[in-house]
Amino acid sequence: MIHVQHLTKTYEDLQRGRFVAVDGISFSVQKGEIFGLLGPNGAGKTTVLRILSTVLEPTEGIATVAGYDVVRDSSEVRRHIGFVSNNTAIYDRMTAWEMVEYFGRLHGMKAARLKGRLDDLFDQLRMNDFRDVPGGKMSTGMKQKVSIARAMIHDPPVLVFDEATLGLDVLVARNLLGVIRSLREAGKCLIFSTHIMSEVERLCDRIAIMYCGKILDSGTLEELRDRHREDDFEELFFGLLSQHEQEMRVGGRINPASAANQAVGEQLV
Numbered sequence: 001m002i003h004v005q006h007l008t009k010t011y012e013d014l015q016r017g018r019f020v021a022v023d024g025i026s027f028s029v030q031k032g033e034i035f036g037l038l039g040p041n042g043a044g045k046t047t048v049l050r051i052l053s054t055v056l057e058p059t060e061g062i063a064t065v066a067g068y069d070v071v072r073d074s075s076e077v078r079r080h081i082g083f084v085s086n087n088t089a090i091y092d093r094m095t096a097w098e099m100v101e102y103f104g105r106l107h108g109m110k111a112a113r114l115k116g117r118l119d120d121l122f123d124q125l126r127m128n129d130f131r132d133v134p135g136g137k138m139s140t141g142m143k144q145k146v147s148i149a150r151a152m153i154h155d156p157p158v159l160v161f162d163e164a165t166l167g168l169d170v171l172v173a174r175n176l177l178g179v180i181r182s183l184r185e186a187g188k189c190l191i192f193s194t195h196i197m198s199e200v201e202r203l204c205d206r207i208a209i210m211y212c213g214k215i216l217d218s219g220t221l222e223e224l225r226d227r228h229r230e231d232d233f234e235e236l237f238f239g240l241l242s243q244h245e246q247e248m249r250v251g252g253r254i255n256p257a258s259a260a261n262q263a264v265g266e267q268l269v
């Protein structure tokens with residue numbers, strides 16, 4: 001469902017000059033699978049997810065979603081993908097129902113199909129209690145559910161969650177992880193970015209550890225543990241990051257992103 005090959009994204013930055021945010025990464029995600037992108041702030045996760053959802057174009061490499069190329073077939077990609085982040089704008093004066101309905105219309109859905117889909121989603125995500133509550137009066141958990149419903153209204157086979165639990169209390173975050181699991185059961189292809197190790201351990205079928213724009217390693221939790229002979233995932237993760245730092249230092253190729261990530265230990269849970 002998602003195929004990424006040698007994907008690179010460079011930004012022209014006033015301070016850093018030409019900056020490589022994503023550096024030749026490759027991975028695939030199948031139907032019915034949750035793929036976790038784990039990495040500290042600045043690792044390049046959001047950039048990858050924005051390329052997949054056609055908000056950004058890659059500098060080099062190929063990315064396809066449901067068989068469609070993110071550059072050549074961007075409107076087909078948008079039809080097949082839903083994007084959930086932690087900072088989706090929720091309109092204060094629109095109710096939960098109106099907001100999700102509005103996004104359905106933006107996707108060109110006809111009234112009858114839209115009504116059926118709204119009913120299903122409000123049941124599935126248990127949103128009926130607050131269907132008429134305006135955005136300005138919603139709790140963070142309600143807002144997050146509206147964001148998910150909005151991303152799912154057109155029933156895309158691929159869903160992207162970018163740091164979606166950031167700022168949520170434990171209960172709401174736990175509910176969200178439950179929703180993501182149920183989407184996997186429904187056969188969706190899910191990609192989930194986070195800097196929280198326990199989330200990937202609990203949720204993801206396969207994991208890519210990302211740092212300074214590169215995937216340092218990827219596989220199931222068991223494969224990673226076996227390969228690195230380390231049962232403690234936190235130790236494994238930090239071991240990979242410091243090995244990468246060391247290799248960059250020896251090669252004299254310190255990526256500016258490394259400097260930006262010096263406080264990496266403090267950012268990770």
Ligand SMILES: Nc1ncnc2c1ncn2[C@@H]1O[C@H](COP(=O)(O)OP(=O)(O)OP(=O)(O)O)[C@@H](O)[C@H]1O
Nearest residue numbers: 011012013021040041042043044045046047048257
């Ligand atoms: N528009 C931009 N112009 C220049 N640099 C950028 C731009 N967007 C992102 N970057 C840089 O690219 C790198 C990767 O950022 P990105 O947001 O993809 O990382 P991330 O892993 O999602 O981290 P975070 O969790 O902080 O969002 C960072 O060093 C960031 O400062």
